[in-house]
Amino acid sequence: MKGLAPIATVAVLLALVPFITASNAVLNFLVMAFLIALAGQGWNILGGYGGQYSFGHAAFFGTGTYVTAVLQVRYGMNAWLCFALGIAGGALVGAVIGGLSFRSGLRGSYFALVTLAFAEVLRIVASVAPITGAGVGTLIKLDLRPEAFQFQSRAPFYWVLLALLVVSLILTRIIEDSRFGAYLVALRENEDAAKALGVDTTLVKLGAMTISAAITAAAGGFYAQYFLFVDAGIAYGPWISVEALLAPIIGGVGTVFGPLLGALVIRTLGELTKIVAGDAPGLDLVIYGSVLVAVVAFAPRGIAGLIERVRGRLTPPAAPSLERSHG
Secondary structure, three states, X not given: OHHHHHHHHHHHHHHOHHHHOOOHHHHXXXXXXXXHHHHHHXXXXXXHHOOOOOOOOXXXXXXXXXXXXXXXXXXXXOHHHHHHHHHHHHHHHHHHHHHHHHHOOOOHHHHHHXXXXXXXXXXXXXXXXXXXXXXXXXXXXXXXXXXXXXOOOHHHHHHHHHHHHHHHHHHHHHHHOOHHHHHHHHHHHOHHHHHHOOOOHHHHHHHHHHHHHHHHHHHHHHHHHXXXXXXXXXXXXXXXXXXXXXXXXXXXXXOOOHHHHHHHHHHHHHHHHHHHHOOOOOHHHHHHHHHHHHHHHHOOOHHHHHHHHHHHHHOOOOOOOOOOOOX
């Protein structure tokens, strides 16, 4: 597919990074950026293409994290199987929340607040439930073997996460070029008009919600394996909902590469903030908010839209073809 060529190019270039540098600082920076990009890509399918803005994607991230961790620690299951079940668990939670919300006719700010409420409820439950470790959290045993989804260095983690991100990019491109994607864009632009044309908007939104939740849960499951620890504040905390939302908005909502571009910007700003102001509480959110305001004001289509605009200005217009008619 022609549309997959840019994704393949980016994937190959990024895959070469560990061969260029073995710096743990660089690889850790990119791993965190890819993690946010993966969660942001999940949000992008629902919010960017479908226009259903969620404030509670932590519900899916946290479910993927806890299912992956708890099944290993409490039941001794294989880590890779736990990771797959974590994705399935996140998709199930997304389907349940979506089914309750969309069948009730919730839209706009009402839907956003409901997703936020579900994430907060799950955070409270995880903070008191014995199976999750309650306030202590869940610690995954160190076992540096590939079959345990643990590695001796950061490079294999980097490649695994890059592969997950590339799969999400390909999936987004396929959705973008499919009838399902056209339905998503139609209900984003005018849901009532789409419904009048025969689109089952509830089913389309539910499908987008389930796919979105599964992708975000994959980010959560990877987080558990990378850091080997999870608690309620990490898994269901507002930080992931905020960054999963900001990445596509800053990078470009409704675009394939928008979440990745936005995630790289967010992580870069986060690192610069630490250098300039140390660990000043809340300063990163102030900077994120300022960047978001600037993007909305000067580049409403995000960085991806800005790049397209610049490319359009630099590309000379095609010469008009002259057709001569012979009488």
